[in-house]
Amino acid sequence: VLKWIVERCQGRGNAVETPIGKVPDFQDLDWKGLESFGSEKFKRLSSVDGGEWKRELKLQDELLRLLGSRLPRELAARRETLGRSLG
Known part of the structure; x- marks a missing residue:
């Protein structure tokens, strides 16, 4: 997440617009060491209710x-x- 934040500050990172602001998409984060955490799980946990x-x-x-x-x-x-x- 920190890498994504730094990239956003440098104008390089992507973001998804939500009612609570801009958030990373699954492919925008570094998942090294967390390969078992899939995109569907990320989508479910990061959805905005x-x-x-x-x-x-x-x-x-x-x-x-x-x-x-x-x-x-x-x-x-x-x-x-x-x-x-x-x-």
Whole structure:
């Protein structure tokens, strides 16, 4: 995963757009030593369940409300963008 992140930062790595942002595709990662971890398993584990993410955001709301004005604006903005992208 770190190799993919570095490649993305250097403008070379590929990514798949999802409601939560860009993620690697199976062939974009180095699987040396993990050859038994197949593409179908990766696809299943890396799929984005919009409903599950919406529930997670809702669970975070109470905690973040406690932070009040101490919550960084950037984090609040990112959560708002994420909520919109999930529909």
